[in-house]
Amino acid sequence: MATAVQLVNQFLASGQFKPLLAVIKGLRNGAVYGAKIRAPHAVVMTFLFKTGSLSDKLRSIFEATWTHSRNLASFVFLYKTMTSILTWLEEKPEQYHSFFAAFIGGYYVFGNYNKVNEQINLYLLSRIIYGLAKLAVKRGYVAAPKRDVFPVFAALVWGVVLWMFEYEKDTLQPSLRSSMTYLYHDSNIWHNLRDFLIYNR
Template sequence: MSALVVADRILTSGKYKSVLSLIKGFRNGAVYGAKIRLPHALVITFLFGQGPLVKKLRLILQATYTHSKNLASFVLTYKALLLLLRQVETSQKTYHSFIAAFIGGYVIWGKFNKINEQINLYLLSRILYGLAKLAVDKGYIIKPSGDVFPWFAALVWGTVLWLFEHHRAVLQTSLRSSMTYLYHDSNVWHSLRDFLLYNR
């Protein structure tokens, strides 16, 4: 009997499903992190990065590795803690997911670096949006009769530009840089060359 057949039997038997799901979760986290970060890092680094090609490639690989490693580690930690909590309490409880993710979030996503900051900010916006929808679904907030998306957009953009113009230091560095390029650098030019072809 070949090793592949034996491996297939083990994987499909269900006997080691819990342990194997941890391995598969780690693998999926690593793959997904790399698939998400590599194209993003590639585009951002070559559009806005400075320095030699080797330095740019190193930055791209570092960002991809960090995102992939952190996501894989978080998935493994989260799933392992869920299994542990189910063993301790003998059944799955609704708060298990929060506790497992809270611990994993603290340990893995709580280490400050640019990748973790970006992911946490990304999730925060989705959470706020989701909580608003949940509040409507549960009846805590009356469902609006009209389209609220234009008001949501207006509030987001009004607030961010007010912060940029009057309290810039509180904004994330990359956001400040993007907004400076869009709204302030567009006020400066010295010739047709830096009006059309280059920023300054």
């Protein structure tokens, strides 16, 4: 007689209800991945840069981790549900299904402004721009470079961001401003050996 675990394993392996089970697994993976990504980052950033009591810091870490985990799980759930429905309706997957489902999910999940969503959206934007440049070469819209363009890419990124920091600082994200102030402006200030080598100010 099969055990409950064996029956569940047989059901999962049978392929019945695969789209529904894929949505549930996607929800699970979104929650786990969001927590894995955000928790270490939140711990480091909170203890390095935030002031306040230990309970305030722990609450901040939990809130950031919860927000990232919940939002990623929600987005994966919406995206996989909508692409599954569209594929079922049209009897095959189409390229626009991905864009449409992600557009709706992005609007409702990552369109709510908070620091976590801002960071995720900015992270994706940089990858999209880089990916679109590669796609333009792949599709033949732009000729393939004859030499390595990564140094030029790096030069433009750093040239623009430092110009913006020095002359249009208010247009940059606060955490970037804070990091750059520490690196480029606070390094101009000291009074003795102690705040030259050990402390910042």
